[in-house]
Amino acid sequence: MKVVTRFAPSPTGTLHIGGVRTALFNYVYAKKMGGLFLIRIEDTDRQRSTKEFEKNILDSLNSIGLSPDLDPINQSERTDIYIKAADEIHKSGKAYYCNCSKERLDEMRTAQQLNGQKPQYDGRCRNLNLEKSSNTVLRLKTPLDGQVLMKDYVRGDITFENSELDDLIILRSDGTPTYHLCNVVDDFEQGVTTVIRGEDHISNTPRQIHIQQALGYPELEYAHLPLVLGADKKRLSKRHAATSLEEYKNEGYLDSAILNTLARLGWSKGEKEVFYLDDLIKDFEITEVQKAGAIFDMTKLDWLNTQHLSHLSLVEFKSHLSPFLSSIDINLDDHPKSDLLIDAMRSSESNLVNIANALIPYFKGVTEYNPKAVKKFLADSGNMLSSVADVLESLEDWDEENIDIALKNFQSSSNLPTPKVNQPVRIAVTGGTKSPSLGLTLEIIGKEDSLIRIKKALEFIG
DSSP: OOOEEEEOOOSSSSOBHHHHHHHHHHHHHHHHTTOEEEEEEOOOOTTTOOHHHHHHHHHHHHHTTOOOSSOOEEGGGOHHHHHHHHHHHHHTTSEEEEOOOHHHHHHHHHHHHHTTOOOOOOOTTTTSOOOOOTTOEEEEOOOSSSEEEEEETTTEEEEEEGGGOOOOEEEOTTSOBOHHHHHHHHHHHTTOOEEEEEGGGGGGHHHHHHHHHHHTOOOOEEEEEOOEEOTTSSBOOTTTSOOBHHHHHHTTOOHHHHHHHHHTSSOOBTTBOOOOHHHHHHHOOGGGOOSSOEEOOHHHHHHHHHHHHHTSOHHHHHHHHHHHHHTTTOOGGGSTTHHHHHHHHTTSSSSHHHHHHHTHHHHHOOOOOOHHHIIIIITTOHHHHHHHHHHHHTOSSOSHHHHHHHHHHHHHHHTOOHHHHHHHHHHHHHSSSOOSOHHHHHHHHOHHHHHHHHHHHHHHHO
């Protein structure tokens, strides 16, 4: 049997980072098993679904390397198929028309709750043999007793009591199909064998199994993934971090680092931390996915992004960085030592946006000083900084080695700790306390420009 998995997003928003994790696990499992990965757009919510969001989802998945093996299908274009399946269920005697009004159903549920019962349909129309009309819905005849067994790769065997499930609606009174029917029919039509999705769908599974059985469809394999949580162990939302894939890509996180981070949400492989997609396909085991909620940790994403950035060649790194530099009007070719600068700065920050911003002083000079850095290191360093400027001005060979030697000799003769010398100089030439080694920083900026910046800093502190 060829394994077929599917990712079935609703185009009611941009692609959520939790959705990317679900798509990734489906993709990796299918590829590991030599099968197919498919996409289905569940766009039956016509009020909230848009083509703009659908395009965002498909473009995002393609851009990050999770492309489907066949063209995606849209549920909104398949209504006739669902209605035909519903008619088959009705003709087989496994569904019935119900004309209970909303008022009656509300009263029924209220009474059940007051009696401490679980609110569910009471089956009033189950044996009335009502005809289809504009006031009827079509309900599935759920077995009144017995159990449904779901075999889950993550959670093991789960048993559901049929008595806990009511007769769900599969066609609304306007003739439109409901989520569960569409889901089951599409899985069958697409040849899906393995359903990998979030654990919030566990309660849907027995209902969908009953529809499968009513239509004579084969059983499916299941794996329900732990939810992606924030640091407070609540479902990931914007209060924890950015939630859409697009936002992370726009901040300069590499696709490979994002996938690496998401792969670790609920799954691990010994001590190995850094993965690429090919590694995941080789090493991933669906049965090793944990049950507990998976916490999305920004510090982990930052760390993994620095690892993936460091594995790029200089040419690749510059290619990734270039769009972020362009957005702040910086052209790498404008710097005489651009390769030396980029190589020195590539690990200075955790994402490409921050790296690009950290490069501003090297191309545009110092436009402002970090207030905390000024207060801690620069404000009382005027005399020292003036003396350092004299030392640097006397240097004939302006390179990292000679600059470092000159600064070290000055530090020793002045009996000053390294931070008391290096940090004021660094702030003067870059505006802050973070840069490559000071000798390399000064070499990259150049002698003339470095001395001009130190003079400007002296004027700034009066």
